[in-house]
Amino acid sequence: MKVTVRLIGGFVYTLGFRERELELPPGTTVAQLLDAIAIDRTRPVIVGRNGWAIDLVEELCEGDRILVSPVFSGG
Amino acid sequence: MDGWTGQFLRVNLTSRTFRIETFSEEFAHTWIGGRGFAVKILYDELAPGIDPLGPDNKLVVAVGPISGIPAPNTGKTIVAAKSPATGGYGDGNLGTRVTDQLRKAGYDALIVEGRADRPTLLSIHDDRVEFLPADEVWGKGTMETNDWIYARYGKGVGVLNIGQAGENMVRFAVVRSLEGRSGGRPGMGAVMGSKLLKAIVVKGSKPIPQAFPVAMKELGRDDLRTVHAMDKEAAWSIQGTTGVLPWCNEVAALPVHNFRGTHHPDAWKVDGERVHAARVATYGCPNCTMRCGIGIPDDEGREAEVDYENIGLLGPNLDLFDLPQVAALNYLCDDYGLDTISAGGVLGFYADAIERGAVSGDLRFGDAAGFKKVLGMIARREGQIGNLLAEGTLRAARAFGHGSEDYAMQVKGLEISAYNCKFIPGMALAFGVSPIGAHHKESWIITFEVKQTTRGSYGRDKAQKIVDLQRIRGGLFESIVTCRFPWVELGWGVEHYPTYFNTITGSDWKLEDFWPISDRIYALMKLFWLREYPQTDRSADFPPAAWFDPANADTEGPIAGMHLDREQYDGMLQHYYDIRGYDTRGVPTRATLESLGLGVEAVAAEAYVTLR
Numbered sequence: 252m253k254v255t256v257r258l259i260g261g262f263v264y265t266l267g268f269r270e271r272e273l274e275l276p277p278g279t280t281v282a283q284l285l286d287a288i289a290i291d292r293t294r295p296v297i298v299g300r301n302g303w304a305i306d307l308v309e310e311l312c313e314g315d316r317i318l319v320s321p322v323f324s325g326g
Numbered sequence: 327m328d329g330w331t332g333q334f335l336r337v338n339l340t341s342r343t344f345r346i347e348t349f350s351e352e353f354a355h356t357w358i359g360g361r362g363f364a365v366k367i368l369y370d371e372l373a374p375g376i377d378p379l380g381p382d383n384k385l386v387v388a389v390g391p392i393s394g395i396p397a398p399n400t401g402k403t404i405v406a407a408k409s410p411a412t413g414g415y416g417d418g419n420l421g422t423r424v425t426d427q428l429r430k431a432g433y434d435a436l437i438v439e440g441r442a443d444r445p446t447l448l449s450i451h452d453d454r455v456e457f458l459p460a461d462e463v464w465g466k467g468t469m470e471t472n473d474w475i476y477a478r479y480g481k482g483v484g485v486l487n488i489g490q491a492g493e494n495m496v497r498f499a500v501v502r503s504l505e506g507r508s509g510g511r512p513g514m515g516a517v518m519g520s521k522l523l524k525a526i527v528v529k530g531s532k533p534i535p536q537a538f539p540v541a542m543k544e545l546g547r548d549d550l551r552t553v554h555a556m557d558k559e560a561a562w563s564i565q566g567t568t569g570v571l572p573w574c575n576e577v578a579a580l581p582v583h584n585f586r587g588t589h590h591p592d593a594w595k596v597d598g599e600r601v602h603a604a605r606v607a608t609y610g611c612p613n614c615t616m617r618c619g620i621g622i623p624d625d626e627g628r629e630a631e632v633d634y635e636n637i638g639l640l641g642p643n644l645d646l647f648d649l650p651q652v653a654a655l656n657y658l659c660d661d662y663g664l665d666t667i668s669a670g671g672v673l674g675f676y677a678d679a680i681e682r683g684a685v686s687g688d689l690r691f692g693d694a695a696g697f698k699k700v701l702g703m704i705a706r707r708e709g710q711i712g713n714l715l716a717e718g719t720l721r722a723a724r725a726f727g728h729g730s731e732d733y734a735m736q737v738k739g740l741e742i743s744a745y746n747c748k749f750i751p752g753m754a755l756a757f758g759v760s761p762i763g764a765h766h767k768e769s770w771i772i773t774f775e776v777k778q779t780t781r782g783s784y785g786r787d788k789a790q791k792i793v794d795l796q797r798i799r800g801g802l803f804e805s806i807v808t809c810r811f812p813w814v815e816l817g818w819g820v821e822h823y824p825t826y827f828n829t830i831t832g833s834d835w836k837l838e839d840f841w842p843i844s845d846r847i848y849a850l851m852k853l854f855w856l857r858e859y860p861q862t863d864r865s866a867d868f869p870p871a872a873w874f875d876p877a878n879a880d881t882e883g884p885i886a887g888m889h890l891d892r893e894q895y896d897g898m899l900q901h902y903y904d905i906r907g908y909d910t911r912g913v914p915t916r917a918t919l920e921s922l923g924l925g926v927e928a929v930a931a932e933a934y935v936t937l938r
Contacts, residue, residue, distance in 0.1 A: 302884025
C-alpha cells in the first residue's frame with residue numbers, strides 16, 4: 252500500500268525530506284512507519300492521519316496522509 | 327534575602343519623584359515575582375473603575391528570582407497594568423536586557439505612576455533616576471527610538487520603548503525592546519503612551535543576590551550548553567516557531583480569511599521552510615539557547631523579524647501568501663509598536679465586515695497595499711475608521727453592528743492568537759478562560775488534544791489539562807519569569823526550574839509547591855476582572871459565536887461540516903470551574919479564596935460580588 256508522509260519543522264532537516272510517498276506492506280503500524288523513516292522517538296512526536304489524531308499502534312491504510320511533527324508550545 | 331533584591335522602585339511621572347521600597351520575604355514567597363508581583367501590586371493599588379489610559383493606572387515592570395541569571399532562556403521581563411483592551415488585569419512578557427539590568431540596579435519591580443507633562447525618557451541607573459525629555463523621538467517608530475537610545479547609552483543598557491501606536495493609545499499597542507522583541511499584548515504600550523512615557527532605560531552595576539552563586543554559575547553554564555546542543559540536535563531553531571504553520575494547516579487550525587477558513591493550498595508559501603530560506607539574520611533574547619527571531623527582507627528591502635503568530639495573522643488570515651508582503655506588515659507593526667496578533671485580527675475583521683456589508687469600505691482580503699495603509703491609519707488613529715479600529719475588534723464590532731460581533735475574533739476584548747479553534751474544543755476553552763483575553767501563552771492544549779484524546783471531545787480531562795498548563799505556563803514561568811520554549815519544544819524537563827529557584831533562593835521547594843501560588847495568581851486575576859465587571863457571567867468565558875455556527879463550518883478538508891457545540895462547551899467550562907473551585911458564574915468560592923491565602927481579598931470582594 253502507498254502512504255504519504257509529511258514532516259514538520261526540524262524533522263525536515265534531520266531526516267532530509269519534507270514529503271515522501273512510501274510503499275509499505277499491509278498492516279504496517281504508525282510505530283513501524285516512524286522506525287522505518289528513523290524518527291527519533293525519544294522526543295515527543297505528534298502523528299496525524301488526514302488531519303486527525305492517530306495512535307502509534309494504529310494500522311495505516313492505503314492512501315493515508317501521515318503528518319509527523321514535533322511538539323510545539325505556540326508561537 | 328537571597329534570590330530577590332527585596333526592593334521595588336516606585337516612580338511618579340507627575341511629580342517627577344521616586345522612592346525605593348522594600349518588601350518582605352513572606353511577600354516574595356507568596357507571589358514569587360513577575361506576574362505574581364504585578365497582579366498583587368495592581369490589585370492592591372488600583373481603584374476599581376479607573377481609566378486604563380488615565381494617570382491613575384500604573385505600569386509594573388517586574389522580573390522573577392531566576393530572571394537574568396545565566397541559565398537557559400531567562401531573559402524575560404513582565405510588563406503589566408490595567409488593560410486598555412480588556413479592562414481587566416493585563417500583562418505580557420518580552421525578552422530584554424531590562425531583565426538583568428533591573429535586578430543589577432537593585433530592583434525586582436518598577437512601578438510607574440502618574441503622567442508626565444511632556445514626552446519623557448525614564449532613566450534608571452542604580453539608585454539614580456532621571457526624567458529626561460524625549461520630544462526628539464516622540465512621533466517616531468520603535469526602530470529609530472531604539473537607535474536613538476543606543477546612540478546615547480550604548481547597547482548594554484536595558485530598553486523598553488513604544489512607537490506611534492503607543493503614543494496614540496491604540497488599545498493593542500505593545501512595549502518593544504532589542505531589535506524585535508515585543509510584549510504586553512493587552513495594550514501595555516498604550517499605557518506607556520498615556521503617561522507620555524516614550525522609553526525606559528535601565529542600567530545596573532550591583533550583583534544579583536543569590537544563595538549559591540558559584541553552584542548556580544556552574545549549573546547554568548552546563549545547562550545553557552546542554553539545551554543549546556538539544557536545539558541543534560532537534561533542529562528546532564532552523565524554523566523556530568514558524569514550523570507551527572504547516573502543522574496548523576495540515577490539522578485545519580490555521581486562521582484564514584478572518585478565521586473563516588482553517589487551511590489553504592498556498593500556505594506553504596509562507597511556512598517555516600520559506601522563512602528559513604529567506605533568512606538574513608537571527609535574533610534571540612538574552613540568555614537564549616534556541617534563538618527564534620528570524621529576520622527576512624520585506625517587500626521594500628527592510629529587515630523584518632517574523633515568527634509564527636505574526637505570519638499566521640498578517641498572512642493567511644488576510645489571504646496574503648506572499649512572504650515579503652507579510653513581512654512588510656510585520657515590520658510596520660513592529661515599528662509602530664502594534665501587537666502583530668491583534669493587528670492581524672483587527673485587519674481581518676475589518677475586511678470581513680466590509681465583505682459582509684456591515685460597514686462600507688474598499689479594503690479587500692489579499693490587498694497588501696490596502697492593509698499597509700490601514701495599519702498606518704490605526705497607529706495614527708487617523709480618520710474615523712483608523713480611530714475606531716485602534717479600539718480593537720470588540721469595540722469596532724459594537725460600532726459596526728449588523729451582527730459583526732459574532733465574527734469579531736476576540737475574547738474579553740483581546741484578539742485570538744493564530745490557532746483557529748473552529749473544531750478544537752479544548753484550545754477554544756483555553757482562550758475562553760485566559761484571564762487576560764485570548765492569549766495562547768496561558769495554556770496551549772492543541773497538541774494534547776490532537777495527540778491523546780479525540781479531537782471532538784469536551785471531557786473533564788481537557789479542562790484538567792488546561793489547569794495543569796496554566797499552572798506551569800501562566801503561573802510558574804510567568805512568576806519566576808523565564809521562557810517556556812526549552813520545556814516543550816526541546817523536552818527540557820520542568821523539574822529543572824525548581825532546581826534553579828532553590829539554588830538562587832536557598833529554598834527547598836518542589837515543583838508542586840508552585841501550584842498553589844499559580845492558583846493564587848489566577849484567582850487574583852479573576853478577582854481583578856470581577857471587581858471591574860461585577861455583573862459578569864460565564865458568557866465572558868466563551869469564544870466568538872462564529873466557532874459555534876454551523877453555517878461557518880468548513881465545506882471540505884479534515885473538519886468539513888464540523889463546529890463547536892455550545893452546550894458541550896458549556897459543560898467543559900463547568901469542569902474547569904469545578905477544578906478551579908469556582909462557582910457556576912465562574913466566581914471563586916469563599917472557601918477557594920481562603921484556601922489560597924486570599925481571605926482578606928475574599929472579604930473585600932464581597933463589596934462587589936456575592937461569594938458562595
